[in-house]
Amino acid sequence: MEAIPVKKNQELEMTIVDLSHLGMGVAKIDGYPIFIENALPQEKVQVKIVKVGKKFGFGKMLSIIQTSPYRQTVENKDLIRTGIAPLSHLQYEQQLKFKQNQVENVLAKVAKMPEIHVEETIGSSFSFGYRNKAQIPVRKIDGILQTGFYRKNSHELVPLDHFYIQDPAIDAAIVIIREILQQFEVKAYNEREHSGFLRHIVIRRGSYSHEMMVVLVTRKKHFPQGEKIAQKIQEKLPEVVSVIQNINFKQTNVILGEEERLLLGRSFIYDQLFDKTFRISAKSFYQVNTPQAEVLYQKAFDLASLKQTDTVVDAYSGIGTIGLSLADKVAQVYGMEVTPQAVTDAQKNAKINKIDNAAYVVGKAETVMPKWKEEGIKPNVIFVDPPRKGLDQTFIEAACDMDPEKIVYISCNPATMARDLQIFADKGYYTDNIQPVDLFPQTHHVETVIALKKR
Template sequence: MLKKNDVIEVEIVDLSHEGAGVAKAEGLVFFVENALPGELIRMRVLKVNKKIGFGKVEEFLRTSDQRNQNLDMAYLRTGIADLGHLSYPAQLDFKRKQVKDSLYKIAGIADAEVLPTLGMDEPLHYRNKAQVPVRRVKDQLETGFFRKHSHDLLPIEDFYIQDPVIDQVILFTRDLLRRFDIKPYDEKERTGLIRSLVVRRGHYSGEIMVILVTTRPKIFRIDQLVERLIEAFPAIKSIMQNINDQPGNAIFGKDWRMLYGQDYITDQMLGNDFQIAAPAFYQVNTEMAEKLYQTAIDFSGLTAEDMVLDAYSGIGTIGLSVAKQVKQVYGVEVIPEAVENSRKNAEINGITNASYVCAAAEKAIQDWLKEGIRPNVILVDPPRKGLTASFIKASSAMQPDKITYISCNPATMARDIKLYQEQGYTLKQVQPVDLFPQTHHVEAVSLLIRADSSAK
């Protein structure tokens, strides 16, 4: 019987959905970080349960020809690039397999048309947003990333997948915080002032927003800090403060203050201008988000007579991207600032046939049904937990011809597709899209058509 600290020779036979190597030994399945299919390793046993175990690589006896040998291990240890050790073409294949496997195992769909994953030409430095914890390490304020499954901060200066200008802003702000002796947050003691830095930069506009997340309102010498920041980075259009005095992992609290400029930045997507408020959701990879949304638009086969429901509409990026091609767009979103942004974004782009409400999607659908509003195309882009069963019922009650589902989690997408099938919808095709190169995350667009619909 294997026990902790045993060292055995194993072959890696697969990758888990989170990108860990999978090995089998003595009736157990082991998950091993930084190990790829086809590799032969000496593995140290870290932990053993009844059926599964966790191991780490002690020595490579044979390496995969798909291994990226040049990766700084800090990116694997923190999960910043938890698939960065795999060659990029193999990452794209892995993501397509994830989608196919989820559809088969969860929804029982074996014959789905899952297209090859759409990837990036340059799959690095793509993130337009950084959320970086600030902690004390070896008696100095540091910015970086937590090691996986811990709250130990690993100081990092080059984040590898982030816009390099964002990295520069973080380092400059870190140095200012040190110089002004602003105390970093200590989770155990619940002391210190600065918890996190959040930086956004418009992919096309280059406009920058800096958010200081603090435990209390007063920041010592804040005027000087702001002055130095905007002097060094004239592209900064917004400096915000968020106050979060609660323990736990949530980055933002409820209290927002504007320290400089305006409370949003502007960027472009698919030819429209968008105002992005500090708490609003905006895809972190603009180049691939455009491909993702364009895929959803193409799948939907929209016409000038279509009425579209944009559920989980965020700041209106998808709905406003299709508005000029259709008769009417109805959007629903629960974050008030995002709804405000979407209405403003419609105005900025001269779009008059899109309306947005702030409500739970199920509630909005029920209200629209009472008013006799029945969109024939529904676009959904839910969070990782997917759709609720009540949303699926309510949206099916509208009897749309097509439902175009944008997903950031193949498992919940497969579960939801199964429920839509029970409501009389058929899955036509799926397109995986790589919004998060070097990580195990995958987005996908699925087209569902009502079985008795004339839509093709």
């Protein structure tokens, strides 16, 4: 085995040659990569080696000797330390290029399809203050309730009042809610001992409606003065139409538990997407950057070249945002989703928008689609917008078995998308063009949309 060319605690001057897929600077010594937070290509930096592995190491930047022309000032270094906004030191135009490169890299290395053309990333009209949802841990520090975010790869809470990428009204609401909880002497959760009461504050705010939902995630069911606290929250924050207690008694890093209890108002908020109104529950999936979600979905609809005679399947349908937004452009929409609450929302959203050509059922796509095929349902287009783990091979087989003209794939993870493209290609569905869309400015995440056509 070759000797590792660096030692822990060694200090070195290095030149940054690249960015990793997580947005860390990459320097190389005799071909051995060192990953350095807050460093950009073309920079010369003084680095202390903090971790040495067999294949790569990590360094801590001590100072910048030569600065990248693309560096921008970061309002708060904790945005990078906590991983909230790991690209906030890079100018936005360059962030868009970085995301395009990420997609090109996985196509070449994972899918082995370098011939597919990747368009320039479509940027977001808001590069800060865009998130309509926040999930903020609550801890006690020096006897005081604190909200913030964890330092990367740790359980250490960094207190923060301003998250920059969140809707500023949500940031302000978190501080007000925290003060109310402090007044009522609510005990914060202690992760190490799995004791205490309040684990997280989750807030959703409609980008257009401005309706606000507050979810207080607790370790126990009994919530002393829960209703009084909810009333106080609404008094101080008139936008609040929903306060929910979510009970999560498990020792886990999953934020929401199974059980919830309504403390005030209704169990959902309304918001608009395109010209449709959607009701959104606490656990329902709803894109966190609403105006940019409209850009993403419009791109998907354009790529589908929808016709009034089309039958569409909306897989992983959530609360129906995709299927109901295109329902008036096609003959019929069929959707399925594993979360019962989301399907209830989708069915109610169809009624709210007076849509009678969309049907939603609870179930896994790979089980529901073969049944639909037996019933003689033949879609022209299948839309699919899966979670980060991408598509199950059984789903891809079931989708291709339905023999649609097009499969429109919206992905939030280029690596799993690239893997899935190989399987689709084996089934005779291909693409020659991919469109990245930036829904998450200041982070390394990128959405892509593809229309797969039958060979």
